[in-house]
Amino acid sequence: MSFQAYLNNIQEKTGKTPSDFKELAEKKGYTHNGKIKDGVKATQITDWLKQDFELGHGHSMAIYALLKGKKPD
Numbered sequence: 634m635s636f637q638a639y640l641n642n643i644q645e646k647t648g649k650t651p652s653d654f655k656e657l658a659e660k661k662g663y664t665h666n667g668k669i670k671d672g673v674k675a676t677q678i679t680d681w682l683k684q685d686f687e688l689g690h691g692h693s694m695a696i697y698a699l700l701k702g703k704k705p706d
Contacts, residue, residue, distance in 0.1 A: 637706035639695035647686045651705065654696050669700055 634642075640651055649657070658664045661681065663673050678700065679693035688696070699705075 635706050636695060639692055640705055643692050651699050658700055664700055
């Protein structure tokens with residue numbers, strides 16, 4: 634599955650766009666000015682996404698990659 638397909642599936646499931654997740658991560662304190670804060674681990678972010686949005690590990694990692702700066706296809 635392509636990165637874009639992951640993002641499309643996530644949006645379909647949650648109703649949230651990639652921009653929404655960036656904004657939510659900022660509000661949760663995981664990012665600042667669009668960058669993941671020092672000391673924030675992938676597991677913190679994936680655990681949040683799994684709990685709050687019922688995403689699987691692969692989909693959670695796609696959002697983590699997005700927050701790390703990966704661009705949609």
